[in-house]
Amino acid sequence: MLPEDVLDRARAVLAAFDAAGLRLATAESCTGGLIAAALTEIAGSSSVVERGFVTYSNEAKTELLGVPSDLIGRVGAVSAEVAEAMAAGAVAHSRADAAVAVTGIAGPGGATPGKPVGLVYFGVARRGGALRHERRVFEGDRSAVRRAAVLFALELAAGVAAQGVR
DSSP: OOOHHHHHHHHHHHHHHHHHOOEEEEEEEEEEEEHHHHHHHHHHHGGGEEEEEEOSSHHHHHHHHOHHHHHHHHHHHSSHHHHHHHHHHHHHSSOSSSSEEEEEEOSSOOTTTBBTTEEEEEEEEEESOOOOEEEOOOSHHHHHHHHHHHHHHHHHHHHHHHOOOO
């Protein structure tokens, strides 16, 4: 159902988390659950995937993850601060040891000055550890942006399991 390169990356994440004895949560906005779908496409993923949050609206980010609405109002949903808050909220509102979060503008609309189509922020968190974010701008149409975001989020997640958040 999903492209083989995405499934290969998901397998690597599951292997890294399993080897570390850790559980993972996802918090997704522009990817709409595709990260969790990639992970759960793999048999045996239930030993690693604790839960996934699809928080497409700002209200969902606040209600499900505890992202402060004033933060969203101040910096916008597509920001480093919100990506980190989403990751922290996913850890806080789950039994997971770590989380990866994604928020962005997949297009074709939604761009604003300074926030082009293809802009995606990623947040990673480890329970009791530091938060970290990454910013990327991906090229292509909506599908290409979302696919690239899923691949990059899975890469970040594998790194969290292997090395922790720094």
